Amino acid sequence: MDQNSQAVSKVTVPVILDRKLRGEKITCLTAYDYPTARLVDEAGIDMILVGDSLAQTVLGYNSTVPVTVEEMLHHLRAARRGIRRALLIVDLPYGAYHVSDEQALACSVRFLKEAGAEAVKFEGGRKRAGLVRRLVEAEIPVLGHIGLTPQSIHTMGGYRVQGRTLDSASELLADAEALEEAGAFAVVLEGIPRELAAIITRRLRIPTIGIGAGPDCDGQVLVFHDLVGLSFAPRARFVRSYADLAETLRQAFLNFRTDVAEGRYPDDHESYHWSAALREQFEKEMSRPA
Numbered sequence: 001m002d003q004n005s006q007a008v009s010k011v012t013v014p015v016i017l018d019r020k021l022r023g024e025k026i027t028c029l030t031a032y033d034y035p036t037a038r039l040v041d042e043a044g045i046d047m048i049l050v051g052d053s054l055a056q057t058v059l060g061y062n063s064t065v066p067v068t069v070e071e072m073l074h075h076l077r078a079a080r081r082g083i084r085r086a087l088l089i090v091d092l093p094y095g096a097y098h099v100s101d102e103q104a105l106a107c108s109v110r111f112l113k114e115a116g117a118e119a120v121k122f123e124g125g126r127k128r129a130g131l132v133r134r135l136v137e138a139e140i141p142v143l144g145h146i147g148l149t150p151q152s153i154h155t156m157g158g159y160r161v162q163g164r165t166l167d168s169a170s171e172l173l174a175d176a177e178a179l180e181e182a183g184a185f186a187v188v189l190e191g192i193p194r195e196l197a198a199i200i201t202r203r204l205r206i207p208t209i210g211i212g213a214g215p216d217c218d219g220q221v222l223v224f225h226d227l228v229g230l231s232f233a234p235r236a237r238f239v240r241s242y243a244d245l246a247e248t249l250r251q252a253f254l255n256f257r258t259d260v261a262e263g264r265y266p267d268d269h270e271s272y273h274w275s276a277a278l279r280e281q282f283e284k285e286m287s288r289p290a
């Protein structure tokens with residue numbers, strides 16, 4: 001029982017691994033602050049990712065490259081306060097694991113100790129296998145991420161679907177297998193053809209979590225702002241918007257502006273009042289000659 005006496009079946013890494021054995025789908029959404037993390041958690045989503053996509057969705061950078069460890073920590077702490085059930089995963093931002101494995105370990109330890117992360121994610125396949133091993137040895141669960149890896153925007157030359165040739169598909173399969181072998185508990189497959197995602201999913205014992213990788217993955221992840229229609233970027237083919245919050249918010253702001261301008265907000269019910277006795281007393285005071 002938790003502090004509010006409601007049973008909460010906490011999602012852990014073993015629970016996620018077990019889902020694949022049972023053939024039960026896994027859900028994951030990004031969240032970067034207290035209210036969204038809380039709503040996502042209360043909806044029963046299994047994993048919450050404080051993704052470095054927050055660079056674009058909430059900080060207004062034009063790629064994920066500039067976001068810093070301190071910025072990630074700030075959002076991770078806020079999300080942590082809203083979560084009771086979901087597994088909380090955080091991205092290592094660009095530059096936090098590219099200098100050395102020791103640097104990556106130090107950053108991951110901060111995310112766990114100072115902000116309550118339960119796992120870390122970073123981009124790359126075979127070239128990150130050693131780092132995955134190092135972190136797993138330090139009791140830090142790792143979620144891999146291959147395919148379209150946004151931190152490689154400059155080497156990819158843009159956000160492009162990967163694995164569209166036989167060679168690149170074989171490379172991605174080898175990457176996925178290397179991450180599993182190194183001890184990752186699951187792998188995000190981003191922006192790859194569904195046929196390749198299906199093959200990787202069949203070949204791995206650990207779950208695959210797809211984003212733009214078709215329906216055959218063991219789970220699906222979406223960016224919160226895409227799911228609720230709160231993004232300014234053109235919508236990618238794989239995004240399904242379940243709400244149009246941008247339009248709802250725009251309308252709310254316009255309505256507020258008009259109501260204030262036309263004196264309709266606030267009305268009497270939205271105002272505080274004196275008691276009748278106080279009003280009478282005040283009126284008496286005011287009518288007394290000076």
Ligand code: KIV
Nearest residue numbers: 030051052053188221
């Ligand atoms: O940063 C992020 O939101 C991600 C997801 C797209 C998987 O890495």
